Amino acid sequence: MAKIAIVYHSGYGHTAKVAEHVRIGAARAEGAEVTLYKADDLTSPDAGPWDELAAADAIIFGAPTYMGSASAVFKQFQDATSKPWFSHAWKDKIAAGFTNSGNLYGDKSTTLLQMATLAAQHGMIWVGTGMMPGYNASTKDINAVHNRASFTIGLGTQSLTDKPAEETPDRFDLETAEMFGGRVAEATLRWVRGKA
Numbered sequence: 001m002a003k004i005a006i007v008y009h010s011g012y013g014h015t016a017k018v019a020e021h022v023r024i025g026a027a028r029a030e031g032a033e034v035t036l037y038k039a040d041d042l043t044s045p046d047a048g049p050w051d052e053l054a055a056a057d058a059i060i061f062g063a064p065t066y067m068g069s070a071s072a073v074f075k076q077f078q079d080a081t082s083k084p085w086f087s088h089a090w091k092d093k094i095a096a097g098f099t100n101s102g103n104l105y106g107d108k109s110t111t112l113l114q115m116a117t118l119a120a121q122h123g124m125i126w127v128g129t130g131m132m133p134g135y136n137a138s139t140k141d142i143n144a145v146h147n148r149a150s151f152t153i154g155l156g157t158q159s160l161t162d163k164p165a166e167e168t169p170d171r172f173d174l175e176t177a178e179m180f181g182g183r184v185a186e187a188t189l190r191w192v193r194g195k196a
């Protein structure tokens with residue numbers, strides 16, 4: 001059994017939808033117990049479900065990209081992790097990250113690097129997408145491809161800025177989110193089995 005926590009922020013619901021599909025994909029792995037947490041509830045080191053994060057085998061970070069980095073609420077959560085950092089309480093947990101934004105690229109890399117750096121500060125084991133590039137050949141259809149923006153360090157999805165979360169990100173991005181969740185869950189299960 002492996003406990004997987006997904007900590008995410010979403011201002012307008014789009015990243016929340018991606019988080020839900022990461023959860024669906026992770027929960028498909030046999031033995032994975034997956035729980036979603038709102039970063040909004042974890043902005044103070046002294047309040048929120050920190051004990052549950054301490055008990056998790058993996059923590060997946062999620063945030064929209066705002067102005068070229070993770071949203072401010074996610075950054076508040078990030079800073080609030082200083083308490084587990086002091087005791088290296090998250091050392092050797094699996095970590096991964098995802099971001100959603102309005103543009104295909106949209107400087108999402110900065111957000112993913114921010115999350116990977118956070119994981120490294122905690123001594124966590126970072127898992128990337130493990131996916132091949134999505135749209136990189138004339139034979140491919142940009143509207144019907146997984147990992148469209150070809151991120152490797154973490155999951156990068158796109159939600160068109162004039163559409164509500166019910167309509168965007170599209171099916172292929174949501175499936176990519178499920179594949180990503182599945183990969184992190186499988187990596188966590190392997191890691192937990194190896195430690196036993």
Ligand SMILES: Cc1cc2nc3c(=O)[nH]c(=O)nc-3n(C[C@H](O)[C@H](O)[C@H](O)COP(=O)(O)O)c2cc1C
Binds near residue numbers: 012013064101106
């Ligand atoms: C303050 C703000 C800054 C944004 N900055 C970016 C950006 O740097 N790159 C980008 O691609 N989209 C940017 N967007 C668009 C959002 O990333 C996009 O609307 C996303 O779906 C919002 O996710 P959410 O619904 O989970 O809040 C920005 C939106 C807001 C409100």
